[in-house]
Structure formats: C-alpha cells, structure tokens
Amino acid sequence: MTMLVSGWVAIDDIETPFTSVTDSLGGSATCAALAGSLFTDVRLLAAVGEDFPDEMRRKLERPRIDLAGLQTIKGGKTSRWGARYSYDMNSRETWYPELGVSIDHLPPLLPEWDDCTAACLAAGHPVYQGELLSGLRAPRVTLVDTIKMFIDETPEELRQTIRRADFVTLNESEVRELAQMPSIARAGRDLVSNGVKGVIVKLGEYGAAFVSGEDYFVAPGYPLEDVVDPTGAGDSFAGGFLGYLDTVPEITRREIRRAIIYGSTVASFSVEGLGPSRLLTLTREEVDGRYRQFRELTHFEVDG
C-alpha cells in the first residue's frame, strides 16, 4: 500500500496571539505526508526552489516517506506562506508573499509511481489534480482538497475533478460557496447529488461532517485545552484519513467513519505544535490512544 501525496512544500511565517515563528517548514503536502506516514507508505510529489534549506529536507527524510518526487526547480524559489490568527484561533488572515515554484512548476507524476494505491491531493489547480488522478493505474481510494482560490477562479474545473475522486475535503465556507447554499448539510448533499462521491466538511475545532450517497456522519472536535497553531490541521486530517483508509482490507461505511476519527485525531495533535512540529514526533501509539479517548468523549447510549 502506497499513498501519493501532492501539494505544497513551503516556508511559513505564522503568528498567533500567543506565539509566532518565521522561516519554518510548512505546506499542505508536508503536513499531509507526515500525517499519512503514521499509517502507510507515502510518496511525496512537490516542487521546491534551490533556496529550500537542507535542514527542512532532512525533517522530511523519514522511513515511510519517499522523497523521489520532491523536485528542486533550478532558479526557482520555494513558496512562502503567512498566516495571522485571531484570539480564538477560529479565523485567520492569510498572505502569499511568494507563490514560488508551487504555482509555476506542477511536477508530473513519476512514471514508476503509477501503482500508488491511494492519492491524497492537497490543494492545487484542479486540472493538475485531475491529471494526477489520470496518471494512476488503479488507485483504491483518492481524495482531493482545495482552497478558496480555486473555488473562486476555476469552479467548473474543480467540480469536474472532485467528481472523479472518492472524497473531497472542504471547510465550511468553501462548501457553502461551492454549492451556493447556507446549510452545510444541504450543501454537502447537493454536491453528492451532483456526482461527488463523498464530501467531508472540515469544521475546525468543531469536528467534521461526512456526506455520501450511503452515509451521513458527524464527529465533534477533540476538545483541546491548548491550541498552539491551527496551520495544517486540514492537511493533517486529509493525510491521516486517507493514510488509514489505504491500509484497510475493504473501504466500507464503517472504515470511512473510523478514518474520519483517525484524521480528526491526527489533526488534533497537529494543532498542538507550531506548523508540522508535533507531527514530527507523533507516533501511531499516541494516535491510537487518543482515538480511544475520542470514543470515550463522545459515546452515549441509546437504550433507556
């Protein structure tokens, strides 16, 4: 089992009301790959510039992550991303001081990677995401994430691409915008009735909702006392979710629900550190322990 992860490997500047960091390893693909590698083998497909520091590359050199697809673009600059969070960490101001190689250079799938069993495509141009999906011979499970930029600029291309994937992850405002409906539940169902197989609505600290033709599932957020930095939570969710699904014998309703809790669990660890720092030390045992706590925290009985 091997999961393709595509997206950005970037250098981030992050400011929260309580702390800040500059020139820190970041990027959607970084978080998704680290999260996914807790469960399965990962192949990372992303572009960086010649300025990408060796010490950042070393953080990504891990037994379960294949970096053959981390391509250094000659003369290119690594993407830079910045975020400043509000007091309650639920809203942020984002900026892109340097879009860099992640926009200009869309690395094609390595020919020998066409046997990936799973594909976790972090935010990128929907046409490029579609090409990656086309390049895989027989993936068992695929996920497409996106950002507001692509909903605004290429909504029709995005709709086509997400219909071809098994799952799309969107946050609350994105699902509303894409479906043009104020109710999350209705927006999710609308996308499903328009041919999307499974919609995961990421609700940040409030958890996640999942809609497909066969199921509707809602999960609360894991209650954290200290959120250090929400950056990368959605990508950690996606990587953990799909990384888990890549390992199950059969992708059933039951396993999808479990995968959502695994994704939420990894995301809950992710926000405990600045950028992907917590993911660098996280173990599968810690994830399994918190998964069980998640169940404790949410279980209630039906029978009187």
Added chain:
Amino acid sequence: MTMLVSGWVAIDDIETPFTSVTDSLGGSATCAALAGSLFTDVRLLAAVGEDFPDEMRRKLERPRIDLAGLQTIKGGKTSRWGARYSYDMNSRETWYPELGVSIDHLPPLLPEWDDCTAACLAAGHPVYQGELLSGLRAPRVTLVDTIKMFIDETPEELRQTIRRADFVTLNESEVRELAQMPSIARAGRDLVSNGVKGVIVKLGEYGAAFVSGEDYFVAPGYPLEDVVDPTGAGDSFAGGFLGYLDTVPEITRREIRRAIIYGSTVASFSVEGLGPSRLLTLTREEVDGRYRQFRELTHFEVDG
C-alpha cells in the same frame, strides 16, 4: 417529578434571511417549558403584562404545564424581544424594544411549589435565580442559564449562583468571557475548578460540550438541512436536558450524556420552526426517533 421553569414569556419579532414574523409568542421560559413538558410535568414561573394576548396564553395551556405561576402584572407590558439573523444563521443582532415586566417584576416562587424536583432557570438576574434555588426544599437537579448582559453587569453574583446549581449552560462566547480564556475546554475546566459542578457549552449548530469533575463529553450538532429560526434553541436544549434528567432514577454520568443528546435533539426540532412553533406540535415519539438517528449519525467503532 415536577420541574420549575423560570424566565421570560415574551412577544418576539424575528427576521431571518429567508422569513420573518412579528408579534409572535416567544421567550426563554416559553421554549424551556414546552421542551421540558415533553419529558416531565412543568411549572412555569414568569410575568406578563395585561397586553399578553389570550391566544398566546392558550398555546401554553397544555396538560403537562402548570400556569399558576404565569402572573399578569397590572398595568405592566409584556417583554418584547427582537432578533435579526445573518445569512448562515450563526450570528444575530438582538434588540430589546421593551424589557417590560420580565425585568421589573421578578415573580417569587409560589409557596406550594417548593417541592419541585428539578429547576430550569432560564436567563434572569443571578440574585433572583439564587433566591429561587433557595426557595426549593430538596430539588434533585438544577440548571441555570444566563445571557451576556448578566456576565457583563453582575459577574460575581452570577459566579455565586452557578456554583449553587448542578449545571450551567453558556454559549461559546459567554464561557470564554466568564472564564477569560480563549479555549472552550480550558474555560470549562476553569469554571469547574472554581466550584461549578457541571458546565454545558452550547455550540449552536456544532453541538455541545460538557465538563464536570467526573466527565468530559462532546456531542456534534444534529445535521439539519433547513434551519428556519435558531431562536430559543438554547432554551429548548435546557428544558429538554433537565426535563429528561428529572425522570431518571439516578443522575449518573451515563444519564447526563443521554440528557445532553435529548436536549440537542429537542433543540434541533425547535430551530425547524419560527419561534417555539415546532415545539407546539412535537411529540416524545418524534424526539425518541431522532435521538436514535443521532446515535446512528455519530457512532464509530474502536476495535480494528
């Protein structure tokens, strides 16, 4: 088993992006009483003015609601309340065109009502809420709700009163403001470490979180496709939650969790109609059916 419900019976003007209503029966005690009466016998303690319409009173005349405490104040005017909701229904502008008798006349507990087994005290002055608690001989379970006004104006009195109750319900911004902490989980624990027995944080469409010395529970929101009017959801939660607890042989961790789901379930029906209109037709069978659906929507398995 009999539950005291105190608070406002009011006349509301409500405007949402999709509909509006004027001169409609409303008020915190109205919703809490109707919700509670799905589970237990309710005694309603509230003041209205001479202008309170007979047709509104008739809506409250129900087999399980004792209106002996619904006092008409001579020369008084019924409280009026207004709300205008944003597009996603998650924020609202509130106004009080006429505070009326609910502020000027705080009806004392009827002497023959001192045997109530439960007390659901919807938002009111905390000193008054404390007096009501003192007037009960041996309540098994009590709940205090509040609003921003009392957190701003009488925070110390409020802290004293909520320490005397079994449960306090607060929304997200209220719990942050009262504990002066940005994390809900930390704010809840802080109130508990300062002597509050059980804190329920109402998260609107995202569900609820519960913190006590013995338990931590998180429940997602019931996914509704059409929210007509969120007014009274918190009061419906409180009435349903405490009404259910009033009926159980022993108030255990298990029953508190079940009560939170019952409260959430009743609240989810409440927002399907303007003001308390849906509560007027709601049956216990419908509530039990959706409770089971709630379980279906949220269940996930632990073992691999």
